[in-house]
Amino acid sequence: MIKKREKKKFIRQNLKLQNVNIDNIDSFDDEEIVEEKRATKKTIQKSETSQKSNLELKKGRILEVKTNHVCLVDVNKKILECTLSGRLKQIDYETRRLVAVGDFVNVDFSDIPRIEEILPRRNVLSRFSEENFQKEVILASNIDQVIITTSVQKPEINLSLLDRYICAARISGIIPIICVNKIDLAEDEVELKKQMRFYADNDIQIVYTSAEDGTGMPDLKKLLMNKNSVFSGHSGTGKSSIINFLQPELNLRVSEVSDFTSKGMHTTTSARLLEWDFGGYLVDTPGIKTFGLHREEKIGIYRIFPGIDVLSQDCKFLDCSHEHELDCAVKKAVENNEFPGERYQSYLRLINSL
Ligand SMILES: Nc1nc2c(ncn2[C@@H]2O[C@H](COP(=O)(O)OP(=O)(O)OP(=O)(O)O)[C@@H](O)[C@H]2O)c(=O)[nH]1
Ligand SMILES: [Mg+2]
Ligand SMILES: [Zn+2]
Structure with missing residues (x-):
C-alpha cells in the first residue's frame, strides 16, 4: 500500500516534466517517458545526498517543527535546535516535501548543527x-x-x-x-x-x-x-x-x-x-475540525472502510464502489439491516467528498 502511494506521489510530482509534444505525436514513445522519469529521479536522488565531503553526521529524530525551517531534534537524548541545510530547503520547495515531526534525520556537526538528510519515512x-x-x-x-x-x-x-x-x-x-x-x-x-x-x-x-x-x-x-x-x-x-x-x-x-x-x-x-x-x-497534536483525505485514495476507501472491508469481498466487481453496482454485497447488507444505515451514509458522504 505504501509503495503504491509513493509511486502515485512520484507521478503526481512529475506530471509537469512529462511534456509530451502533441505535434509530434507519431514519435511519441513509451520508452522516452521511462527514460525521462529515470533522469528526473536521478536528479532528485543526487540533490538528496550532500556533495560536501567533511560532514560529521549523527542520526537524530525531529521532535518539533518550528517556523523558518528551525526544528527541535533529539540527537542521542540531547535536544538541539537545528536548521535545514540550504539544499534541503530547495528540495522542500520543489516537491513540497516538508520535514515532519517523527522524521529520522542526519545532522551535520561540522559547523552549527544542520539537518543534512531526511531518512526514508516508514509512513506518514x-x-x-x-x-x-x-x-x-x-x-x-x-x-x-x-x-x-x-x-x-x-x-x-x-x-x-x-x-x-x-x-x-x-x-x-x-x-x-x-x-x-x-x-x-x-x-x-x-x-x-x-x-x-x-x-x-x-x-x-x-x-x-x-x-x-x-x-x-x-x-x-x-x-x-x-x-x-x-x-x-x-x-x-x-x-x-x-x-x-x-x-x-x-x-x-x-x-x-x-x-x-x-x-x-x-x-x-x-x-x-x-x-x-x-x-x-x-x-x-493540536485539535482539528475535519479530516480531509486525498482524492486519489477514493478507490482504496471502497475496500478499507470499517465493515465494508470484509463485505466488499463478496461484491461482484472488484472495484465496486457500493453505490450503484449490481450484485453489491454492501448494498444488500444495508437493505437487510445487517450493516448500519448510518455508517453506510457516512461512507457515501466520505467518497462523494473526494
Ligand atoms: N470531565 C472530564 N474532563 C476532562 C477529561 N479530560 C480532559 N478534560 C477537560 O477537557 C478540557 C480540554 O482538555 P485538553 O487536554 O486541553 O484537550 P485537548 O484535546 O488537548 O485540546 P487541544 O489541545 O485544544 O486539541 C480541559 O478542561 C480538561 O480538564 C476527562 O476525562 N473528564
Ligand atoms: Mg492539547
Ligand atoms: Zn459493492
Missing part, C-alpha cells in the same frame, strides 16, 4: 485540505498507531470524523485505536458502548478513559507501551490531559474547564514528539 499520517488543490498537512511520520481521541461530552463524539480517521490511518498502514475520553461524564454507559459496538465488531480497539478519575488508563498504557503513537482528534477531547495523567512530569498545557467552549479553542498549538517513561513515543 497526513490530512488534506478540502479545496480544489488539496494541500497535504503531515501530522507525524514513522508512527505505529493513531489514538483517535473523542469525548463523551464537550465535545460530543462525531462518528463520521471517526470513519475518516480510520480510513486515513489504514491507507497509511497505521493502526487506528479509538479512545473515548471523559467517560466520567457519561449518563448512560451501556447506551454509549452500544453506539460504539460497530467499531468493536469490526476489529477496532476501543478504550474508555477518564483523565479526571483515571478510568481505563492502565489499559491505554498497555497499548502505548513501546509504540510510536499520535494523539489526534477534536479540540477539547482531552488529548493533553490524558498524556499528563499518564506522565505528569510532561506538564502539557491544558485549558481550564471554564475556558473551554465546544466551539473549539485550541490549547495545543503545535505537534510535539515526546518520550514515555514506560517505553515508546507519543505525539500530542
Whole structure:
C-alpha cells in the first residue's frame, strides 16, 4: 500500500516534466517517458545526498517543527535546535516535501548543527485540505498507531470524523485505536458502548478513559507501551490531559474547564514528539475540525472502510464502489439491516467528498 502511494506521489510530482509534444505525436514513445522519469529521479536522488565531503553526521529524530525551517531534534537524548541545510530547503520547495515531526534525520556537526538528510519515512499520517488543490498537512511520520481521541461530552463524539480517521490511518498502514475520553461524564454507559459496538465488531480497539478519575488508563498504557503513537482528534477531547495523567512530569498545557467552549479553542498549538517513561513515543497534536483525505485514495476507501472491508469481498466487481453496482454485497447488507444505515451514509458522504 505504501509503495503504491509513493509511486502515485512520484507521478503526481512529475506530471509537469512529462511534456509530451502533441505535434509530434507519431514519435511519441513509451520508452522516452521511462527514460525521462529515470533522469528526473536521478536528479532528485543526487540533490538528496550532500556533495560536501567533511560532514560529521549523527542520526537524530525531529521532535518539533518550528517556523523558518528551525526544528527541535533529539540527537542521542540531547535536544538541539537545528536548521535545514540550504539544499534541503530547495528540495522542500520543489516537491513540497516538508520535514515532519517523527522524521529520522542526519545532522551535520561540522559547523552549527544542520539537518543534512531526511531518512526514508516508514509512513506518514497526513490530512488534506478540502479545496480544489488539496494541500497535504503531515501530522507525524514513522508512527505505529493513531489514538483517535473523542469525548463523551464537550465535545460530543462525531462518528463520521471517526470513519475518516480510520480510513486515513489504514491507507497509511497505521493502526487506528479509538479512545473515548471523559467517560466520567457519561449518563448512560451501556447506551454509549452500544453506539460504539460497530467499531468493536469490526476489529477496532476501543478504550474508555477518564483523565479526571483515571478510568481505563492502565489499559491505554498497555497499548502505548513501546509504540510510536499520535494523539489526534477534536479540540477539547482531552488529548493533553490524558498524556499528563499518564506522565505528569510532561506538564502539557491544558485549558481550564471554564475556558473551554465546544466551539473549539485550541490549547495545543503545535505537534510535539515526546518520550514515555514506560517505553515508546507519543505525539500530542493540536485539535482539528475535519479530516480531509486525498482524492486519489477514493478507490482504496471502497475496500478499507470499517465493515465494508470484509463485505466488499463478496461484491461482484472488484472495484465496486457500493453505490450503484449490481450484485453489491454492501448494498444488500444495508437493505437487510445487517450493516448500519448510518455508517453506510457516512461512507457515501466520505467518497462523494473526494
Ligand atoms: N470531565 C472530564 N474532563 C476532562 C477529561 N479530560 C480532559 N478534560 C477537560 O477537557 C478540557 C480540554 O482538555 P485538553 O487536554 O486541553 O484537550 P485537548 O484535546 O488537548 O485540546 P487541544 O489541545 O485544544 O486539541 C480541559 O478542561 C480538561 O480538564 C476527562 O476525562 N473528564
Ligand atoms: Mg492539547
Ligand atoms: Zn459493492
